[in-house]
Structures are given as structure tokens and as C-alpha cells.
Amino acid sequence: MAQDKKLVESITSREVDFAQWYTDVVKKAELTGYTSVKGCMVFKPAGYAIWENIRAELDRRFKETGVENVYLPMFIPEGLLEKEKDHVEGFAPEVAWVTHGGLNELQERMCVRPTSETLFCDLYNKDIQSYRDLPKLYNQWCSVVRWEKTTRPFLRSREFLWQEGHTAHATAEEAQERTEQMLNLYADFLEDFLAIPVVRGRKTDKEKFAGAEATYTVEALMHDGKALQSGTSHNFGDGFAKAFDIQFTDKDNKLKYVHQTSWGMTTRLIGAVIMVHGDDSGLVLPPKVAPTQCVVIPIRQKADGVMDKAAEIRDMLKAAGIRTKIDDTDRSPGYKFAEQEMRGFPMRVEIGPKDIERGECVLVRRDTREKVQVKIEDVAEESAKLLETIQKDMFERALAFRKEHTYEAFTYDEFKKTADEKPGFIKAYWCGDVACEEQIKADTTCTSRCMPLSDEAEAPEDATCICCGKKARKLVYWGKAY
Amino acid sequence: MAQDKKLVESITSREVDFAQWYTDVVKKAELTGYTSVKGCMVFKPAGYAIWENIRAELDRRFKETGVENVYLPMFIPEGLLEKEKDHVEGFAPEVAWVTHGGLNELQERMCVRPTSETLFCDLYNKDIQSYRDLPKLYNQWCSVVRWEKTTRPFLRSREFLWQEGHTAHATAEEAQERTEQMLNLYADFLEDFLAIPVVRGRKTDKEKFAGAEATYTVEALMHDGKALQSGTSHNFGDGFAKAFDIQFTDKDNKLKYVHQTSWGMTTRLIGAVIMVHGDDSGLVLPPKVAPTQCVVIPIRQKADGVMDKAAEIRDMLKAAGIRTKIDDTDRSPGYKFAEQEMRGFPMRVEIGPKDIERGECVLVRRDTREKVQVKIEDVAEESAKLLETIQKDMFERALAFRKEHTYEAFTYDEFKKTADEKPGFIKAYWCGDVACEEQIKADTTCTSRCMPLSDEAEAPEDATCICCGKKARKLVYWGKAY
Numbered sequence: 027m028a029q030d031k032k033l034v035e036s037i038t039s040r041e042v043d044f045a046q047w048y049t050d051v052v053k054k055a056e057l058t059g060y061t062s063v064k065g066c067m068v069f070k071p072a073g074y075a076i077w078e079n080i081r082a083e084l085d086r087r088f089k090e091t092g093v094e095n096v097y098l099p100m101f102i103p104e105g106l107l108e109k110e111k112d113h114v115e116g117f118a119p120e121v122a123w124v125t126h127g128g129l130n131e132l133q134e135r136m137c138v139r140p141t142s143e144t145l146f147c148d149l150y151n152k153d154i155q156s157y158r159d160l161p162k163l164y165n166q167w168c169s170v171v172r173w174e175k176t177t178r179p180f181l182r183s184r185e186f187l188w189q190e191g192h193t194a195h196a197t198a199e200e201a202q203e204r205t206e207q208m209l210n211l212y213a214d215f216l217e218d219f220l221a222i223p224v225v226r227g228r229k230t231d232k233e234k235f236a237g238a239e240a241t242y243t244v245e246a247l248m249h250d251g252k253a254l255q256s257g258t259s260h261n262f263g264d265g266f267a268k269a270f271d272i273q274f275t276d277k278d279n280k281l282k283y284v285h286q287t288s289w290g291m292t293t294r295l296i297g298a299v300i301m302v303h304g305d306d307s308g309l310v311l312p313p314k315v316a317p318t319q320c321v322v323i324p325i326r327q328k329a330d331g332v333m334d335k336a337a338e339i340r341d342m343l344k345a346a347g348i349r350t351k352i353d354d355t356d357r358s359p360g361y362k363f364a365e366q367e368m369r370g371f372p373m374r375v376e377i378g379p380k381d382i383e384r385g386e387c388v389l390v391r392r393d394t395r396e397k398v399q400v401k402i403e404d405v406a407e408e409s410a411k412l413l414e415t416i417q418k419d420m421f422e423r424a425l426a427f428r429k430e431h432t433y434e435a436f437t438y439d440e441f442k443k444t445a446d447e448k449p450g451f452i453k454a455y456w457c458g459d460v461a462c463e464e465q466i467k468a469d470t471t472c473t474s475r476c477m478p479l480s481d482e483a484e485a486p487e488d489a490t491c492i493c494c495g496k497k498a499r500k501l502v503y504w505g506k507a508y
Numbered sequence: 509m510a511q512d513k514k515l516v517e518s519i520t521s522r523e524v525d526f527a528q529w530y531t532d533v534v535k536k537a538e539l540t541g542y543t544s545v546k547g548c549m550v551f552k553p554a555g556y557a558i559w560e561n562i563r564a565e566l567d568r569r570f571k572e573t574g575v576e577n578v579y580l581p582m583f584i585p586e587g588l589l590e591k592e593k594d595h596v597e598g599f600a601p602e603v604a605w606v607t608h609g610g611l612n613e614l615q616e617r618m619c620v621r622p623t624s625e626t627l628f629c630d631l632y633n634k635d636i637q638s639y640r641d642l643p644k645l646y647n648q649w650c651s652v653v654r655w656e657k658t659t660r661p662f663l664r665s666r667e668f669l670w671q672e673g674h675t676a677h678a679t680a681e682e683a684q685e686r687t688e689q690m691l692n693l694y695a696d697f698l699e700d701f702l703a704i705p706v707v708r709g710r711k712t713d714k715e716k717f718a719g720a721e722a723t724y725t726v727e728a729l730m731h732d733g734k735a736l737q738s739g740t741s742h743n744f745g746d747g748f749a750k751a752f753d754i755q756f757t758d759k760d761n762k763l764k765y766v767h768q769t770s771w772g773m774t775t776r777l778i779g780a781v782i783m784v785h786g787d788d789s790g791l792v793l794p795p796k797v798a799p800t801q802c803v804v805i806p807i808r809q810k811a812d813g814v815m816d817k818a819a820e821i822r823d824m825l826k827a828a829g830i831r832t833k834i835d836d837t838d839r840s841p842g843y844k845f846a847e848q849e850m851r852g853f854p855m856r857v858e859i860g861p862k863d864i865e866r867g868e869c870v871l872v873r874r875d876t877r878e879k880v881q882v883k884i885e886d887v888a889e890e891s892a893k894l895l896e897t898i899q900k901d902m903f904e905r906a907l908a909f910r911k912e913h914t915y916e917a918f919t920y921d922e923f924k925k926t927a928d929e930k931p932g933f934i935k936a937y938w939c940g941d942v943a944c945e946e947q948i949k950a951d952t953t954c955t956s957r958c959m960p961l962s963d964e965a966e967a968p969e970d971a972t973c974i975c976c977g978k979k980a981r982k983l984v985y986w987g988k989a990y
Contacts, residue, residue, distance in 0.1 A: 068631055096556050099549070124620065
């Protein structure tokens with residue numbers, strides 16, 4: 027039992043120090059590791075397997091909408107990066123530069139891609155001639171580099187993994203449609219697969235992507251009340267097409283510029299899963315994304331028939347498509363329970379001599395720790411049902427949490443008091459002026475997370491800006507953000 | 509028909525200019541594209557989808573042997589790269605160096621990984637303390653960079669995609685076992701999945717990996733008679749462990765160095781598939797790796813019921829698990845046939861009004877162009893059988909080709925004459941001296957591909973070196989190589 031205690035006691039409680047709790051969980055659940063490469067992280071098997079599941083599911087959803095995968099070079103020559111003015115200004119200060127290849131200095135230095143708009147444009151410039159070549163619906167899975175000063179596992183590191191979709195269309199309408207389609211795909215993925223409720227919205231000009239006409243975002247609320255931008259979808263209009271001269275001959279025989287979009291999700295999502303669902307015993311993984319969904323833990327495993335029965339249960343669960351492991355190490359059941367909780371496996375099955383006598387076993391949920399006794403012959407069916415319930419309940423709890431932590435403010439004093447005292451989203455009207463955004467940030471450290479894409483988004487006639495008091499144009503979700 | 513002709517006539521014949529044929533196929537089958545990044549390639553959807561299938565199948569086979577995936581940084585600080593002497597000498601001349609992050613010069617420059625032994629060692633140094641931490645069976649899928657001077661799509665480019673497995677073991681025996689296990693896994697994969705027969709062997713000291721104790725290889729023969737190293741598996745012994753101080757406390761309570769292996773396969777494999785199976789009409793993909801296995805081509809598609817029947821057939825094939833597309837574009841059937849051949853889809857189904865009257869359709873193999881009439885109700889079953897036959901026949905044909913192009917030489921004159929006149933492998937005895945390898949290379953451009961791991965590998969008592977005439981130690985496969 028000393029052993030069990032040690033495993034758990036080294037986790038800081040969320041209420042005491044959320045940042046330390048996060049670091050503890052990431053380390054104790056063995057999601058990441060360290061090397062001598064400053065600012066970069068190692069994805070260990072438990073962490074990378076979560077990414078593999080995210081990638082497989084997103085990839086499946088992308089392909090259903092006609093998207094094809096490609097792979098482009100990781101290097102961008104400086105001249106290419108500079109072709110779109112806003113874009114280079116946004117990224118140049120934070121890229122890594124390659125200056126030497128082998129023993130020679132390069133004639134033109136190249137950065138390691140921070141994102142690949144310029145490379146896709148370079149390709150589209152060569153590959154698009156006619157309306158028959160459109161649309162192009164390309165995506166790539168890769169790593170990108172941004173030279174961050176302060177880093178945190180999954181949330182901010184100099185290299186991270188992501189997907190970046192890049193599409194080219196014949197019309198502005200099609201590009202806008204694709205931008206929204208991918209935003210909705212992201213929102214559905216977060217809610218269905220990661221059990222994370224999101225606010226879908228549009229970024230203000232201040233917060234939009236370098237070079238975009240409009241940036242859309244899905245924003246999620248973490249357990250500490252901070253927001254996490256969890257996916258973005260950009261409409262570029264024909265800005266990049268003009269900078270890179272991407273023209274096509276349309277059906278009417280006229281030469282036109284294409285309209286483009288891009289959209290991305292990153293390994294930040296793993297941070298979101300940890301911070302939305304985790305608790306003081308460790309990680310809590312939604313069943314759909316969990317690499318291991320169930321662990322079978324034998325009680326008194328040296329007793330006659332226990333290990334056989336445990337293996338039999340594991341096989342029944344695996345046959346039902348449940349990702350199952352058995353813990354047959356020589357450690358105590360208590361240690362194994364604590365470890366299952368730390369690693370966030372959604373459920374466990376306990377099976378001991380007494381259970382076997384009764385022809386039963388015990389299912390224990392990770393999220394609520396609720397126990398239920400079931401007949402061994404029903405274990406697969408009951409576990410499948412339980413996993414569905416856990417997935418649903420985790421979403422509902424996260425949604426309730428977000429609702430409880432979403433506030434409204436109608437005066438600036440009210441806004442500042444809420445920002446100071448109540449972690450969460452604050453909904454408040456805004457005039458549309460960047461000066462007010464900057465003032466709010468200076469006063470409260472809150473940034474505009476998004477202008478929600480719901481009916482409430484347009485400000486009513488009499489609404490006034492929370493900051494300057496002038497006529498309001500938009501409802502905005504504000505928050506402190508990762 | 510002018511259109512059809514144009515599609516195919518722009519492919520150079522293999523016998524006229526194999527290198528140009530290769531370039532033509534890669535381009536016309538739209539496997540790769542170009543950007544302004546010198547020496548790097550773009551994987552277009554048709555090319556990347558082949559890699560996705562290779563990756564999925566290899567990954568499945570790795571995981572069956574207990575391997576777990578991880579992801580490590582793409583950068584290696586110079587000091588870390590320098591820790592193992594042979595290794596840095598092998599790689600330093602061909603790496604890309606990052607010298608600036610954002611606006612600042614780095615204190616220590618870093619290279620973009622050419623391979624990740626040093627990073628895995630750095631991680632293992634931190635993560636391995638006890639025999640309980642062993643074995644470590646890690647793999648990563650990523651891209652690596654080697655600053656090549658001359659490049660060719662898939663075969664040699666400055667950035668390429670690969671997997672690199674890195675394992676650490678308690679004993680030398682276990683490490684040797686894993687080295688051979690992965691070599692055999694690679695050989696089986698090439699033969700079963702890519703229909704490419706291989707020679708399994710060990711590299712001579714001259715050809716082994718920088719830092720390895722022993723390098724094993726699978727060598728394949730391309731249609732032009734040149735060899736392609738298609739996968740390697742290295743046993744490092746405890747060399748890296750000593751350089752990086754990776755020690756563990758064993759069961760006997762003694763501190764010991766781990767024994768390590770690494771093994772890798774790359775996007776070169778796509779080049780191998782093209783060069784082993786392709787013909788003068790384009791790509792020929794083995795069914796197991798083909799992203800599209802079958803294309804349904806309607807004949808007189810505007811005729812009543814043709815498109816419906818074509819769609820019905822497509823659905824029957826898809827339901828049977830056959831990756832099927834329908835070509836319903838407005839181009840001629842002849843053009844569609846030529847395109848199917850160019851892109852290497854293993855089979856097509858032709859369906860027209862006359863076929864429908866008879867309740868039949870026509871299956872056409874890509875590899876032999878053989879046609880067979882089948883009942884529409886049997887189309888799924890017959891196609892599945894046909895794809896199996898194609899896979900098997902493609903392997904058998906490649907094996908027969910390799911046998912026909914594998915020669916023996918017992919005198920140096922014979923060796924030089926064969927090297928000059930007959931493209932292929934040459935089997936000849938060797939004394940074990942690097943001077944003879946260098947002489948042979950200077951005289952013939954042939955290199956030692958491997959010392960085969962078969963019974964014939966040990967030289968008989970009276971065998972003499974093909975070059976110097978002294979007592980021979982090993983049988984060697986020699987060849988000109990990519």
C-alpha cells in the first residue's frame with residue numbers, strides 16, 4: 027500500500043496548483059519524456075498512441091469529404107516565405123533557419139516550415155491551369171517548428187505535430203463553404219470523439235491568422251477556466267493566389283484567381299483532453315480516444331483459475347472490439363487500480379476467486395469510480411454499454427462545467443470583477459475597435475476568443491461596447507487563454 | 509484516340525532509357541510534384557497513398573512484435589551528434605544545420621536529424637535504470653534530411669519519409685535476435701505485400717552503418733538489373749550504450765550496458781515497386797499495396813442503365829473489401845483504359861450495353877492484360893480471386909527475373925565481362941579484404957551488396973577470392989546499385 031500511495035501522492039491537486047498538476051499528470055502517466063533538445067518534447071508511447079487515434083479518426087473524417095493526403099518539403103526558401111506580406115510578418119520572427127547544407131553555406135537560407143501555405147501555393151501555381159483542376163483538397167500530416175521562448179508539453183513547444191489542410195477553389199462561395207465545413211468537422215470531432223464541448227466562432231481581425239481574410243475557431247474551456255483554441259479554419263480569399271499568381275481558365279474562358287482555405291489541428295488537443303477531463307488521481311481519457319479502454323485486473327491472481335478467467339474475459343472484450351489489456355504483473359491490486367486511474371484507462375474489470383464462484387466480475391468506471399457487478403457471460407456487452415455511457419457522461423459533465431463557467435458582463439466594472447474572480451468565458455458586447463481589445467487585455471489579460479457563430483452573435487440595436495461604451499457590433503467570448 | 513495515344517506515347521520505353529522511363533512514369537502517374545525547394549520532392553496524392561498503405565501494413569506487423577511508436581525531436585544539437593565517433597563521421601558531412609532561431613543566433617547549432625540514434629540514446633540514458641525497464645522496443649515514423657547532391661524522386665532526395673526502429677536490450681543475444689527478427693519481417697513484407705523477392709544478407713564492414721557492429725540488409729533487383737537496398741537492420745552491440753552511458757542494474761544487481769539495434773525502411777520502397785513491376789504502359793501496382801485496386805469503366809455510358817449497372821458493380825466490389833473507383837468522366841473508354849494502365853490499378857471492369865444483356869462484365873488484368881468474361885453476380889468473388897492471382901503472379905515473375913539475372917563468376921575476367929554485359933547480381937567469393945572491394949568497384953562500379961544469410965554463404969575450403977585469388981572467406985552478391 028505504501029507503493030500505491032507513492033504513485034498517487036506525487037500528483038499535486040488541481041485546486042492547489044493547476045499548472046503543476048498538469049506537469050505531474052503528463053509525467054506520471056508517461057505521456058512525454060525529455061531529451062537534451064531545448065524546447066522540444068518527446069512523445070512517449072502512451073502520449074503518441076493518443077495522437078495516433080486522433081489522427082486516424084480525423085483522417086477518416088477528412089477523406090469522407092473528399093480530402094487527399096500529400097507531403098511537401100519541410101524547408102521553405104526565404105524568398106518563398108516572403109511572397110505574401112502579412113504572412114511573412116506573422117511568421118518570420120519565430121522560425122528556425124537552416125543556413126548550411128553539409129559543409130557548404132546555402133546560397134539562400136531556408137526556414138523549417140512553421141506552416142506550409144507558401145509551399146502549397148508554389149505547388150498550386152504549377153498544378154492549376156483549368157477549372158478542371160479544381161477544387162484541390164489537400165491535407166498533410168507533419169511536424170512544424172515555431173521558435174517559442176517558453177514551452178509546455180503539448181501546449182507550446184518548438185516542434186509540434188499537426189495536420190494542415192490547404193484547398194483551392196474556383197469561387198469565393200466554395201472557399202467559404204469549405205472553411206465552414208472544416209470548422210464544423212472540427213467541432214463535431216471535439217464533441218463526439220474527445221467529449222469536449224466547443225464554442226464555434228470567428229476571430230477578430232487582431233487575432234486572425236497572418237494572411238487570412240477570415241479565421242474561424244473552435245474554443246474549449248479547460249478545468250482551470252482558461253480557454254484553449256482547439257482548431258482553426260481560415261478563408262484566404264484570393265490574397266495568396268494574387269501573391270503567388272495562381273490563376274485558372276474558367277468555363278467562360280476567362281483567367282481567374284483561385285480562392286483558398288487552410289485549416290489545422292495539433293497535438294495541443296492532447297493537452298485539451300488532459301485539462302478538460304483529468305482529475306486529482308490523474309488522466310481520464312474518453313473511451314473513443316483511449317488507446318487502452320479497459321484493463322482486466324486479477325485479484326489474488328495466484329489462486330486457482332483466476333488468471334485463466336482474467337485472460338478469458340480479456341479475450342471476450344477484445345473480440346467485442348474493446349481495446350483491452352490485462353495487468354498480470356506481480357504488483358498488488360491496489361497498485362494496479364491506482365495505475366489504471368493515473369493512466370486514465372476508462373474502465374477496469376476486477377476478477378477474483380469470490381467473483382468466479384458467483385460467475386460474476388466487477389466493472390469500475392474511471393470517471394466516477396462507480397462499481398457494478400455483472401455476469402461474466404455478459405461482460406463484453408455490459409462493458410461496451412458502459413464505455414458508451416462514460417463517453418456521453420464525460421461530454422455532459424464538461425458541457426455543464428462550461429455553462430457554469432460562462433458569465434455575462436454588461437458594465438466594464440462587472441467585466442473586470444468577473445475576469446478577476448471567476449475563471450471562465452465572459453460574454454460581452456464589443457464595438458469592433460482593436461483599441462478596446464487592447465485595453466481589455468491590458469486591464470484583465472483577457473483576449474477575445476471569438477465572435478460566436480450563433481444567433482446571439484449580432485449585437486442588438488441598443489447594445490454598447492463593454493469597454494468604450496459606444497455602439498456595439500458583436501457579441502464576443504472573452505477569456506484568459508493558453 | 510489521339511488523346512489516348514498522347515497519354516501513353518510520352519513514356520519512354522524501358523529498353524531505350526530506363527532512367528527516363530522512370531521519370532516519365534513518376535510524372536505521368538502523378539506520384540510526385542515539384543516545388544521551388546531544391547532537392548526535395550512533393551508526394552502527390554497517388555504517391556502518398558502508396559506510402560500510407562506501406563506504413564499501415566508495416567506498422568501493424570511491428571506492433572505484432574511488441575513495438576510501440578514514439579516521436580522525438582527533429583533537431584540534434586551538435587554536441588549530441590558528436591558523442592559516437594563513427595556515427596558523426598558518417599553523417600556530419602551530409603546534414604542540414606540550423607543556426608538561427610527566430611531573430612537570434614543559437615548558442616549551439618543543431619542539425620535536422622539524418623537519423624535518430626543519438627536522440628534515442630539520449631532518451632534511453634534517462635529512462636533506463638533497471639532490467640525491469642527492458643527491452644525498449646520503440647519506433648518512429650518521420651522525415652529525415654540528408655544533403656544529397658544529386659537527387660531522384662523516391663530514390664534519393666534531401667528529405668525523405670521513413671520509419672526508424674530503435675531497441676535496447678539486456679543482452680547481446682536478445683539484440684542479435686531482434687536484429688534478425690526485423691530483417692526477416694522486412695523480407696516477408698517485401699515479398700508478401702510488395703511482391704518483391706529479396707536476398708537477405710549481411711553488409712561487409714565497408715558498407716555497414718556508421719556506428720554499427722553489424723548491418724543486415726534486404727537487397728532487391730530492379731528491372732534494369734541494378735540493385736536497390738530496400739531495408740536495413742543494425743546491431744549496435746554496446747557501442748552506443750558506452751558512448752551515451754546507458755546502463756541498467758541487472759537481476760544480479762550488477763551495472764551493465766544495454767545492447768541496441770535500429771532498423772529502417774523508407775519511401776525508396778515506392779521506387780522499388782515502380783522499377784520492379786512497371787512496364788512500358790506505366791505503373792503496375794501489386795494489389796495489396798494499390799490505393800485503388802479496381803476501376804469500373806462504363807462502355808457507352810450514356811446508354812440506358814449502363815451507369816446504374818456500373819455503380820452497382822462498384823458497390824458489390826466495395827462491399828467485398830476491394831478498393832474500387834468508377835471512372836464516370838466524359839472521356840473515351842480508350843482514354844480510360846490507357847489511364848488505368850498508366851496509374852497501375854491492378855484490374856479494371858468493363859461494362860457496356862451488350863455485357864448487360866448477357867448479364868456479364870469483363871475483367872482485365874493490368875499485369876498481363878488478360879481479359880475474362882464473368883457473370884455480374886460473381887463479379888466480387890471473381891475479382892477477389894483475380895487480385896490474389898495477380899499478387900502471386902507478380903511475385904513469381906519478379907522472382908524468375910531475378911533468377912535469370914543472377915550470375916556466378918569464378919574468375920576475375922568472367923566477373924568483369926558479366927559486370928560489363930549482363931545487368932544483374934553476380935555471386936562470387938571474396939577474401940574479406942576491403943582492398944578487393946575497392947578494386948572491384950574501381951574496375952566495374954559493382955559494390956558488395958551483401959553476404960547472403962543462406963547455406964551458400966560460407967565459402968568452401970578451396971574457394972578463392974574473385975579479385976586477389978587468395979583464400980576466400982565469404983560468398984558475396986555484387987551489383988551496381990541505386
